[in-house]
Amino acid sequence: MAIEGADLVRAAALLGAGISMGLGAIGPGVGEGFAAGKACEAIGKNPKEAGLLTRTMLVGQAVSESTGIYSLVVALLLIFVV
Amino acid sequence: MEFSDAIWVQAAAFLGAAFSVGFGAIGAALGEGYAAGRAGRAISKSPELSGPILKNMLIGQAVAESAGIFALVIAMLLVFIDTDGRPLIDAFAYLGAGLSMGLSAIGSGLGSGFPAAEACQGIADNPPTQAAISTNMLIGSAISQTPAIFGMVVAFMLMFVDFTSQPLWPAWAALLGAGLSMGLAAIGSGVGSGIPAGSSTLGMARQPSAATAIRTNMLIGSAVSQTPAIFGMVVAFMLLFIDWSNVPPWPTWAALLGAGLSTGLSAIGPGIGNGLTAGEAAEGVARQPEAQGPITTTMLIGQTVAQSTVIYGFLVSLILLFIQQEPSHAMTEWVALLSAGICMGFGGIGPGIGEGIAAAYAVRRIARDMSQNVLLTRVMLVGQAVSESTGIYSLIVSLLLLFVI
């Protein structure tokens, strides 16, 4: 079972895609959840500002998502482009 | 370097024993140490109660030790098992058994330490409630041991069921995957069942009159936290008992290993997250027993959403188990399957924990102010849904690796 060089590279790319998206999903998941939790607490203390607080939470979560998006982009690049 | 099958099986049995007791020692030691530390702090606050506190600490530590004992039993069996004439496939069975028991014991050992610790604290805070505290600690610790028991059941099956009817390839991956699936999944659930046990024990010290409400809440919360371990066990059973004779060995072996990793890893996060939520709920009921209804409802909703990523992991495992693969030795084929399992597996960890944290804070707030129930549930759901995004990305990449490659 001789492994071609090109095959090995392609296989490594696929494995890398999995690792990239897999590990990359850990951080944003925990971080955005923490933001959501704190938003719940804040809205509980100040229900009148629910709209503002929800919007702040969504913006904060969207920015925290960035590294998750980077992982997704790299994973897709590894699967489809290289 | 040709060795007879019996040599490999013997070597694998020893390795499995090492994994079993090695991993198993981690959890129990951590849990018991945490309990001892809190006991010390409690005794320093109330030296006259050192007798009861020490007694409670020892009992609690003994229960936390059970996970370590299970791991030791499996290890002893593996060290002394007679490997003469065993087929090569048993090597992987023993390795899987060691992993299954060892990894499960991490979670349960650590989880059972929490109620022991909080019980010591509770006795120092409110000595007359000793009996109620001890009972709750025992119940909670016992529930936390369930994932380790699941791990032991799977380990026994791996060690004593006759696998000679299965072909070596790909069944070796099935057995290893079964061990990983059960072991990894039990880590999260073990810790996750221990957290509400601890919080409820402390809550019982604070508000003994609400004992029934607190215990009910803890039981519901702990039970839901154990669902990820159940998913891991179901995948392990499927890997063990489906007949793999009619599938092409390459690349199905990678699919089977990936199936085990997918559910196993992705169950860690939701297990812990569910536990965090249930812990806050138990504490909330202790503060405000009248709010039990809204608290339990929101806790259940939050826990259910936090479990989404283990569902995705389970789905990917099912796809890997049941979709027939084309026989192929190409490296890209089997790496793609393995990578899909790894991707969804790891990807389930973060959102599980994060959504659990979000639900925990929401429940805590609802305990303070019941009337904000609906508003906070809505905000929690929005926040959880956004946190899930990276879990979805992992699911999408896994599906791409499975179906587009």
Place this chain on the structure above:
Amino acid sequence: MEDLTIVPKWILTLGGYTLEFNSETLIMSWIVMGILIFFGWIATKKISILPGPYQTLAEVMVATFEQLVADALDEGNRHYFPLIITIFLFIWLSNMLGVIPFLSEPTKDLNTPLAYGILGFFIAHYAGIKTKGFKAYASEYVQPMFFMAPLNIIGELSKVVSISFRLYGNIMGGSIIIMVVSHLVYNLVLPPLLNAFFGIFVGTIQAFVFTMLTLVYISVQTK
């Protein structure tokens, strides 16, 4: 263990294209529709001040959901209330159907949850455009910066995937767990407990979560 990949089908050939319908899902969906229509008819047959049992049940459900919708949506959008309660009733009844022997849940087939997810998605975005106008709606996609547009679009699509797959995974996963464990314990003792937990308990919560999330998506779009 039965082969899980065999699916009973109806095949229809139309103008060169072969259409496959999953007959089991369709028949179960019709049963659910029949039950709901029948319940609606019975509850409203004789509306009186002193309600009979069916009318009381209907009034309780309507009141609960009207409260939920009123909390979440502004005045102008409260007319989505019938949609929300219908989604809940259909999904809830679908999930319950699996507990009855010889019947299975239509939500066990990915098509059903996906259909509801896509429905919710289109309704939410339609409501958003109608409330805010197309310009304000479109400008949200380029918040906070222009090149975030594709990521925002992916985020919106991932909402559909998440609610659909969550419902599908929970229901199908539950039914597989019931099947595997029942097979292992030779159908002794455990199956009713599993059915109660996975079928009734999980089914109810998942239906509620799906409905709430659809409601939340509509409200997020319209605010």
